[in-house]
Amino acid sequence: MQNKIAHLPVLRQLVQKYLNLKKNDIAVDCTLGLGGHSKDILRKIGSGGLLIAFEQDEQNLKIAKENLREYKNIVFVHSNFINLTETLIKHRLNGKINGILLDLGLCSSHLELENRGFSFKKDEPLDMRFSKELNRLTAEEIINKYSAKKLAEIFRNYGEEKYAFKIATEIEKIRRKTPIKTTGELAKIIERIIPHRHYEHIHPATRVFQALRIEVNNELEVLKNVLPQTIEALAPHGRLVVISYHSLEDRIVKHFFKFQARTCICLPHILICQCKHEPSIKILTKKPVRPSENEIKTNPRSRSALLRAAEKI
Ligand SMILES: C[S@@+](CC[C@H](N)C(=O)[O-])C[C@H]1O[C@@H](n2cnc3c(N)ncnc32)[C@H](O)[C@@H]1O
Structure with a gap:
């Protein structure tokens, strides 16, 4: 392979x-x-x-x-x-x-290999670590444990995402009922929040995924x-x-x-x-x-x- x-x-x-x-x-x-x-x-x-x-x-x-x-x-x-x-x-x-x-x-x-969690086009565990041996913090931990305020800051600062606050608030609401575990689940939440007219030739989850990757790998x-x-x-x-x-x-x-x-x-x-x-x-x-x-x-x-x-x- x-x-x-x-x-x-x-x-x-x-x-x-x-x-x-x-x-x-x-x-x-x-x-x-x-x-x-x-x-x-x-x-x-x-x-x-x-x-x-x-x-x-x-x-x-x-x-x-x-x-x-x-x-x-x-x-x-x-x-x-x-x-x-x-x-x-x-x-x-x-x-x-x-x-x-x-x-x-x-x-x-990173996008092609299985179970790396970088791609919103796949449904796999939210990981995004460049190194599974050297790094501990995963995207799943960030999505489920960071406060909505901190999440919004990350999406805004590292992803320049206009809908940062709305997405973060929705994540907080959903994870209260059940943890968000996969890239597919997260991508669907973002797709629901960002209006179609704001897709700007890129997948609506692109900015949030970039922001998370930057945070995971510092x-x-x-x-x-x-x-x-x-x-x-x-x-x-x-x-x-x-x-x-x-x-x-x-x-x-x-x-x-x-x-x-x-x-x-x-x-x-x-x-x-x-x-x-x-x-x-x-x-x-x-x-x-x-x-x-x-x-x-x-x-x-x-x-x-x-x-x-x-x-x-
Ligand atoms: C854009 S790719 C480099 C591609 C490479 N120039 C080539 O021609 O194949 C970036 C690579 O750097 C690694 N990387 C990113 N940040 C790193 C870091 N802080 N320390 C070591 N490796 C890192 C990533 O895991 C990835 O494999």
């Missing part, structure tokens, strides 16, 4: 262009997935290079290991990428990395935490490439890049710079780079991708 699961790497050529890796380089793929981008990296760095690849999802890691079995110069790390510094220190590689990739979020496999906090670690990890002129799939993630990356690239950090009322602050990166993408129409046609999942890249000074 595993070989049938495929994930088309997004913005493939541009990722390699911005990573700008050479033979014998050392690279980190923070989000191995099924190994698509990693394979391109391994080809670039050749057998004299080294790739450290993080993946927290046991099922994806297993498939990626199989997909990359011909390569000997890859170290697979079954861990959240939040442990980047710790892992690199262990391998004596912190500060020596030539290129780091973060291709955030979901893999096609995705925004983990991203905020890893970004400074990536700068420390890079060698001078090393490159960082981040692909995000929604504006919340992209905003975090944009602000982080801007902050790190600042030449002055004096308070606004100080007219002549006194800080002599040195920027730590040079931004390579003024605006986020998006996939072409052609790529979106062949790989619809790429439509929301936003790539930003920077180089360590």
